[in-house]
Amino acid sequence: MVDVAFPPNRVAGAGGTRKRSSLRTALKRKSTTAFLMTLPLILLIVILVIYPAFFSLHLATLNKSMQRFVGLGNFEFLFKRDTFWLVVKQSCIFALTAVFFKALIGFIVAHFVHNIPAKGQRKWRGMLLVPWVIPPAMSTLAWLWLFDPSYSAFNYTLSFFGVGPIPWTGDAAWARFSVILVNIWVGAPFFMIMYLAALKSVPDQLYEAAAIDGANWWQRIWYVTLPMMRNIIAITTLFSLIVTFANFDIVRILTAGGPLDHTHIFATWAFRVGIEGSDVPLGASVSLFMLPILAIAAIFILRDINKRGNEA
Amino acid sequence: MSRRKLSRRQFVAATAMSSAALITAPYVRGAYAAGKLSIGFWDHWVPGANKASTELVNEWAAKEKVEVTIDYIPSQGNKLLLTTQAEAQAKSGHDILAMSTWLPHAHAEQLEPVNDVVEAVIKQSGDVNGTVRYLGQAGGKWLAVPACVGSQIKGPCSRIDLMKKHANIDVQAMYPAGQAPKADAWTTDAFLKAAEACQKGGVPFGIGLGETSDSVDTVGAFFLAFGAEVVDAKGNVVVKNDNVRQVLEFYKKLMAFLPPDAPAWDDSSNNKWLVSGRGALIMNPPSAWAVAKRDAPQVAEQCWTHGFPVGPKGRFAPFLPYYWSIWKFAQNKEAAKSLLLRLSQPDAIEKMVTASGGYDLPAFEKLTTLKTWAEEGPPKGTLYHYPNPHKHQVLSISASPAPPKVAQQIYTQATLTKMCVRFYQGEPMEKTLAWAEGELEGFMRS
Numbered sequence: 062m063v064d065v066a067f068p069p070n071r072v073a074g075a076g077g078t079r080k081r082s083s084l085r086t087a088l089k090r091k092s093t094t095a096f097l098m099t100l101p102l103i104l105l106i107v108i109l110v111i112y113p114a115f116f117s118l119h120l121a122t123l124n125k126s127m128q129r130f131v132g133l134g135n136f137e138f139l140f141k142r143d144t145f146w147l148v149v150k151q152s153c154i155f156a157l158t159a160v161f162f163k164a165l166i167g168f169i170v171a172h173f174v175h176n177i178p179a180k181g182q183r184k185w186r187g188m189l190l191v192p193w194v195i196p197p198a199m200s201t202l203a204w205l206w207l208f209d210p211s212y213s214a215f216n217y218t219l220s221f222f223g224v225g226p227i228p229w230t231g232d233a234a235w236a237r238f239s240v241i242l243v244n245i246w247v248g249a250p251f252f253m254i255m256y257l258a259a260l261k262s263v264p265d266q267l268y269e270a271a272a273i274d275g276a277n278w279w280q281r282i283w284y285v286t287l288p289m290m291r292n293i294i295a296i297t298t299l300f301s302l303i304v305t306f307a308n309f310d311i312v313r314i315l316t317a318g319g320p321l322d323h324t325h326i327f328a329t330w331a332f333r334v335g336i337e338g339s340d341v342p343l344g345a346s347v348s349l350f351m352l353p354i355l356a357i358a359a360i361f362i363l364r365d366i367n368k369r370g371n372e373a
Numbered sequence: 374m375s376r377r378k379l380s381r382r383q384f385v386a387a388t389a390m391s392s393a394a395l396i397t398a399p400y401v402r403g404a405y406a407a408g409k410l411s412i413g414f415w416d417h418w419v420p421g422a423n424k425a426s427t428e429l430v431n432e433w434a435a436k437e438k439v440e441v442t443i444d445y446i447p448s449q450g451n452k453l454l455l456t457t458q459a460e461a462q463a464k465s466g467h468d469i470l471a472m473s474t475w476l477p478h479a480h481a482e483q484l485e486p487v488n489d490v491v492e493a494v495i496k497q498s499g500d501v502n503g504t505v506r507y508l509g510q511a512g513g514k515w516l517a518v519p520a521c522v523g524s525q526i527k528g529p530c531s532r533i534d535l536m537k538k539h540a541n542i543d544v545q546a547m548y549p550a551g552q553a554p555k556a557d558a559w560t561t562d563a564f565l566k567a568a569e570a571c572q573k574g575g576v577p578f579g580i581g582l583g584e585t586s587d588s589v590d591t592v593g594a595f596f597l598a599f600g601a602e603v604v605d606a607k608g609n610v611v612v613k614n615d616n617v618r619q620v621l622e623f624y625k626k627l628m629a630f631l632p633p634d635a636p637a638w639d640d641s642s643n644n645k646w647l648v649s650g651r652g653a654l655i656m657n658p659p660s661a662w663a664v665a666k667r668d669a670p671q672v673a674e675q676c677w678t679h680g681f682p683v684g685p686k687g688r689f690a691p692f693l694p695y696y697w698s699i700w701k702f703a704q705n706k707e708a709a710k711s712l713l714l715r716l717s718q719p720d721a722i723e724k725m726v727t728a729s730g731g732y733d734l735p736a737f738e739k740l741t742t743l744k745t746w747a748e749e750g751p752p753k754g755t756l757y758h759y760p761n762p763h764k765h766q767v768l769s770i771s772a773s774p775a776p777p778k779v780a781q782q783i784y785t786q787a788t789l790t791k792m793c794v795r796f797y798q799g800e801p802m803e804k805t806l807a808w809a810e811g812e813l814e815g816f817m818r819s
Contacts (some may be wrong), residue, residue, distance in 0.1 A: 125778075125818045126482065142815055143808075210634035210642060211651070231637030319584045320636045321791055336451065336458055337785040339479035339778075340818065 120345035127342060135346035144322055144330075145347070152326040152351075154237070155312075156305040159244040163305075164298060166245065167252020174253065175260045186254070193250035201314040204243045208315065233323035236316050240324050243311050248304075252297055259293040260286070299362040306351050327351050408705045409440045410712065413460075413467035415453060415523045415695060416445035417729060418660065425728035426522060426716075433715045439708050448473070460700065468703035469713065471523065472696045474770065475784065477509055477516040478777035484516045485699040490710050491515040494717040499738035502768045504692045508777060516698065518713045519736035521722045523695035525658035526734060526759060526768065527590045532576070533675045533752070535653035539574035540567035548679035550754025551747060553763045556680055561598060564682040565626055571653040572630035579646030579655040580631055581638030582794050584787035588638060590691035591656040592789045593771020596620050598684025603783065603813060604775035610813045613806045616686070617792075621802065624793040636794050648672060656691075659732055659749075659756055666751075674751045678759045680766045690761065692768035694736055731756045738764075782816035 087093050124131045139145045174185050192200065207214045208229035219225040229239045267285050276284065287294075309328035312318065318325035318333060325333070327348055335344015412430065417423050423445050434441045444467065446453045453471065460466030461480050477484060492515075495501065501509075505519045536542045542563075547556045568578045581588035596603075599620035603612040628635065632646070643655040648665045650672050655661060665673035681690045697716070699709045715721060722735045723743055731745045741760040749756045761768060771789060772780035783789065788809060796805045 128482075138815075138818065143811060144815075210637040211632065211646065212649075226634075228634055228637065231634040236637070316637070317584060317639070321794060333785060336454060338782050339458075339475070340782070341458070341462070343818070 117345045117349060120342050121349050123342040125340050125342060131342075135343055136350075139343070139346055139350070144325075147322060148325050148327060148330045148347070149350070151237070151324065152306060153354075155241060155244070155308070155324075155326050156302055159241050159248065159305050160298060160301050162241075162245045163248040163252050163301060164294070166249040167256050167297075170249070170253045171256035171260055174257055186257070189253055190250045192246050193248070193254075197247050197310045198314065200247065201243055201311050204239075204246075205315055208239055230316050231320060233320055236320060236324045240312050240315050243315060244305060244308060247311065248301060251301065255293055255297045256290065259290040263289045295362050299359055302358055303355055306355060408708050410434075410442075410469070410705050410708045411467045412441060412443045412712075413446050413453075413456060413470040414443060415471040415473075415520075416447040417522060419663070419729045419732055422522070422725070422729045422733075425724050429716060429721050429724065430712065433712055437708065437711065439705070439712075441712075446471070464700075464702045466700065466702075468699060468705055468709045470698055470700065471520060472517060472698045473523070474508055474693050474695075475777065475781040477696050477698055478511060479781060480698075481511050481516050483701050485701050485703065485706055485709075486514040486516070487518050487699060487710060487713065488515045490518050490714050490717070493714060494518070494737060498717070498719055498722075498735070498740050501736040501738070502692065504768050504770045504773065505694050505736040507773055508694060508770065509696055511777075517696035518698075518717060520695040520697045520716075521725050521733045521735045521740075522729070524734040524736060525693050525732065526761060527587060527656050527658055527691040527693065528678060528680055528759065528766075529654050530647065530657055530659070530662055530676055530678045531654045532647075532652070532672075533677050535571065535574070535576050535675070536567065539576060539653060540570040542567055544677045544679055545752075548677065548758045550757040554680055554758065554765045556683075556765070559680070559682045561595070561623060561682045561684045565623070565630075567654075568627055568630040574653075576651065576653040577630060577632050579643045579652035580627070580635065581640075581642055582628065582631070582635040582790050583638045583642075584790060585638075585640045586693070587640045587643055587656065588790050589771050589784055589787050590693065592624070592793060593773075593784075594681055594689045594691045594769060595624065595684065596771070596789055597689040597767070597769050597773070598681070598686060599623065600684075600686030602774065603772070603789070603809065604779055604816075606774040606776070608776045608779055608817065610810055610817075612809045612813060617806065618802060619685075621793060621796045621805065625797045628793065628797045647676070659730070659759060662755065663730055663732070670751075677752070677755055680758060680761070688766040689769040690766040691771060692734075693770065694734075731759065734760050778819075779813075779816050783813065786812065786816075788812055 120127070121135055122130055122132055124134070170189060174182060174189065177185055206212075210228070210231055213226065213229060215229065216226040219227065228235055230236045263286060267289070268281060271281050271285050306326075307328055308326060309332065312324055312326055312329045313332070316324040318329045322330075327350065331344040331347040333344075334347060335341045338344075414423070414426055417426075427443060430441055430443060433439075446456050448454070453473070454476075456466070457470060457472060457476055457480070460470065461483055464483070472480070491509075501519055509515055509517055509519055531542075531544045533544055536544050542559075547559055548554050571577055580591055582592075596617075599616050601614070601616040601620040603610070603617065605611050632638075632652075643652075643657055644661040644664060646652040647655045647657070647661045648669050650669065659678055662673055662676045662678065665676060681688055697713050699706055699713070703709055716725075717737075719740060722737075722740055723745075726733050726735065726743050727745050731749045735741065741762045743760075746756040746760055746762070747754060758765075770780070770784075772783035774780075775783060792805055792809050795808065796802060800808075
């Protein structure tokens with residue numbers, strides 16, 4: 062025991078002052094303030110993202126009844142399943158096609174909106190954002206009615222032109238087309254607004270210089286607009302790729318993975334296997350398989366951004 | 374007299390031990406003492422049906438002095454399924470939870486056995502059918518109590534007028550109200566002929582071939598009618614057999630007479646098909662008829678619920694029982710058992726059946742002739758044969774007799790429907806069987 066070894070007040074007082082002053086200094090630091098301000102969000106991410114992610118990793122190492130550790134056994138099992146590879150293939154087709162068309166449509170529409178006089182532009186921007194603003198679970202229900210196997214409004218309209226009926230959700234190819242179409246419809250406005258912001262930040266002098274050099278419309282796009290938008294395009298594509306790969310609501314509502322599993326993607330199949338089939342570890346393994354695919358995509362896309370950043 | 378002196382140290386030790394003993398001793402509480410009980414019931418789609426359950430629970434709670442909280446959880450959007458899985462993971466939640474068809478087996482290790490409750494009810498109200506036993510019992514233990522609320526048979530609901538007009542079949546004569554069925558001629562061949570006639574008449578049978586429950590249940594009953602097992606009761610994959618080949622051929626013929634978009638149907642498609650007046654027959658509990666009664670009374674007046682056609686190996690109808698389960702982590706198991714016993718009494722069951730307009734089905738054999746089914750209409754007697762009062766058909770579940778945990782995979786992955794669709798779309802028979810064999814082997818995980 063050391064409580065009577067030296068006068069307590071003096072030492073404690075000195076230590077306390079030092080502590081208080083160092084605390085005050087720490088609080089004065091911008092980084093500390095920033096950390097404290099972001100702390101609630103960090104805590105939310107830890108609780109809602111980091112913990113579930115690690116729990117999911119833990120689940121993926123258990124057997125079906127969740128009583129035994131099986132290591133990578135679930136992944137070994139999945140690799141032998143034809144349906145799993147069908148899901149991998151479909152997820153890639155779904156995500157890549159949807160992201161490509163979202164980017165293309167977003168780019169074109171952003172140019173149109175950019176060229177609208179400032180007075181009426183706000184209205185157009187607002188209207189074009191509507192598909193992105195409505196919760197997909199709701200808007201997809203409307204699409205479901207439009208595609209309804211027996212009462213499709215599209216088929217009704219097409220019948221006046223002697224076309225159809227088209228099995229929108231009943232045939233594998235049409236069903237894939239339908240889910241991709243709805244995803245593009247929902248996601249294209251996001252690209253549009255990002256690209257519009259990027260377009261607005263391109264200095265007019267660059268276009269003027271290009272015009273003086275005799276550049277035509279296509280050359281202005283290729284040599285001025287696109288290079289100036291590259292980072293935004295890369296970041297937006299990566300973000301959308303992640304969100305599209307992890308999509309659940311559109312496919313679940315529109316086709317629930319059918320017909321014959323031909324529209325299942327990772328999330329919907331994970332739900333089918335894990336929740337509906339009561340095989341939670343296998344469902345966790347299916348959803349975790351997205352991670353390496355997205356990690357590779359992220360490395361390539363972000364590496365490119367760093368490279369250009371250094372060049373600048 | 375010698376007096377032993379208690380030291381301070383001894384006093385402290387004795388006090389600590391007594392306190393520890395009091396804290397750790399099991400808190401024995403009879404069902405008839407006060408306590409809390411939380412219940413998660415299935416949210417009934419029939420307006421007013423929940424009220425009957427609430428009244429029964431409150432009456433019991435007042436008598437037993439138990440404080441109850443009831444949550445009605447809808448099955449739409451898989452809310453109840455997600456709640457069940459979440460509670461199983463968290464090992465926390467309601468004391469009593471309603472579980473659909475496959476879930477008692479899926480969570481068998483986490484459920485409190487309820488043999489005392491179920492055996493008492495069976496003694497009182499008669500035995501349960503094989504499907505209720507198959508889905509609710511494991512290793513001689515009852516995993517949950519068969520619930521009346523939510524249990525259903527998905528038999529044919531035919532249009533009296535259209536079947537007479539196009540197929541020359543009088544469904545009311547075949548299944549007369551108040552009498553035993555006269556349905557010997559109602560075979561799978563007759564069914565096929567009727568499907569063809571109605572399709573030619575522009576009112577095809579509305580049978581789905583999608584991956585949702587209604588489609589899977591129907592195909593399962595036909596598989597059983599042909600004796601077509603894909604996995605046997607011991608868990609062996611036996612899909613490559615002649616009965617399976619025979620039922621696939623049958624379905625191929627049948628599919629030609631069904632709406633071309635049937636592979637995309639979900640559980641609402643057949644209801645819409647009947648209510649809109651586009652079809653002569655669907656496979657559904659009386660919910661479609663009840664909706665028609667509200668939205669299209671002229672259709673409802675022509676609806677008649679009856680039995681399945683008989684196949685080479687018998688007459689099977691899909692039966693989907695609901696269960697009330699008690700988690701092992703429940704806080705008040707004795708009270709939960711007492712309540713479930715109360716809810717399984719004949720008067721309680723009759724009250725719930727009446728409140729549901731005859732939709733809910735008790736599992737116990739003495740309770741399949743309640744007056745609700747005889748009196749519901751229009752037309753009067755339309756539900757008489759719904760609860761299978763004459764045991765005319767075997768109540769079954771798709772994918773049985775495979776071990777329940779394997780059968781659940783076959784059911785949720787809709788393997789049987791997929792086999793039919795693949796074969797119908799032109800895949801060679803042996804290729805379809807080989808595909809199914811691969812799928813089924815993957816369901817053997819433990």
